[in-house]
Amino acid sequence: MGLTILIAGLAIFHASHLFVTKRDARAAAIERLGTNGYRVVFSIVSLAGLALIVWGFAQYRATGWxxxxxxxxxxxxxxxxxxxxxxxxxxxxxxxxxxxxxxxxxxxxxxxxxxxxxxxxxxxxxxxxxxxxxxxxxxxxxxxxxxxxxxxxxxxxxxxxxxxxxxxxxxxxxxxxxxxxxxxxxxxxxxxx
Known part of the structure; x- marks a missing residue:
């Protein structure tokens, strides 16, 4: 279970950060959401991914090494x-x-x-x-x-x-x-x- 949560968190976190490198898509998202809206969405997605990484890795270490x-x-x-x-x-x-x-x-x-x-x-x-x-x-x-x-x-x-x-x-x-x-x-x- 922990490994699955870890992998999901890694996928979400890395996908959000790889999206930043796609400058055209990023610019379109900023135009659609506004700078502050984009930052809020990016932060929420990144924090969700990070929370899943921490939770998943803790579960993995405790139960599924x-x-x-x-x-x-x-x-x-x-x-x-x-x-x-x-x-x-x-x-x-x-x-x-x-x-x-x-x-x-x-x-x-x-x-x-x-x-x-x-x-x-x-x-x-x-x-x-x-x-x-x-x-x-x-x-x-x-x-x-x-x-x-x-x-x-x-x-x-x-x-x-x-x-x-x-x-x-x-x-x-x-x-x-x-x-x-x-x-x-x-x-x-x-x-x-």
């Missing part, structure tokens, strides 16, 4: 390291910096890094579906952005002050996610088993 392969223990260390970078990339999305300019689309880079980190450290079917689909979506969204000529910010701010801020906040975010969020909300400790 299916192992596909058994990742070696060292993959957890690789995942933890990748998550440090994913946290920094996430913060770079919101602060103009050389990091943001270099990455072009730091949110997509963060999502792809997050998904890859979790994909290599988890060998169960639900995790493969969850993280594999987000990795595939991130790759497709980046290709779509490149095809439409969306190359992110063209110039970085002068100096490296904002880069230091991005790194410091990214490190803090990584600490919060690793020490508090992952063990207490997800139920899986990051730094010990």
């Amino acid at each position: 299916i192992d596909v392969w058994y990742p070696p223990a060292f993959t957890r260390h690789i995942a933890a390291t990748l998550m440090l970078f994913a946290s920094i990339f996430f913060v770079a999305t919101y602060i103009p910096s050389h990091i943001k300019t270099k990455l072009k689309h730091p949110m997509l880079t963060s999502i792809k890094t997050w998904a890859l980190a979790h994909l290599i450290a988890n060998g169960d079917l639900g995790s493969i579906l969850l993280f594999g689909s987000f990795l595939a979506w991130g790759v497709m969204a980046r290709i779509a952005a490149k095809k439409r000529g969306d190359n992110g910010p063209a110039t970085a701010p002068s100096g490296y002050r904002n880069d230091v801020i991005v790194i410091v906040i990214g490190l803090a975010l990584y600490g919060v996610l690793s020490v508090y969020f992952h063990p207490y909300v997800i139920g899986v400790p990051v730094f010990s088993r």
Whole structure:
């Protein structure tokens, strides 16, 4: 049951986000619904998909775990390291910096890094579906952005002050996610088993 709910949530969430890459269809929807109407509908559909993903994955973990392969223990260390970078990339999305300019689309880079980190450290079917689909979506969204000529910010701010801020906040975010969020909300400790 949980796996079915997870798959439905992934389908809804990814379909809504892939729709955004179809610029003509998106523009037609905005014209029909208005900007605010489009945002409301997009948000409702995305949140519904996300809620189903969370609910389905929780159900799957509690009742229907299916192992596909058994990742070696060292993959957890690789995942933890990748998550440090994913946290920094996430913060770079919101602060103009050389990091943001270099990455072009730091949110997509963060999502792809997050998904890859979790994909290599988890060998169960639900995790493969969850993280594999987000990795595939991130790759497709980046290709779509490149095809439409969306190359992110063209110039970085002068100096490296904002880069230091991005790194410091990214490190803090990584600490919060690793020490508090992952063990207490997800139920899986990051730094010990």
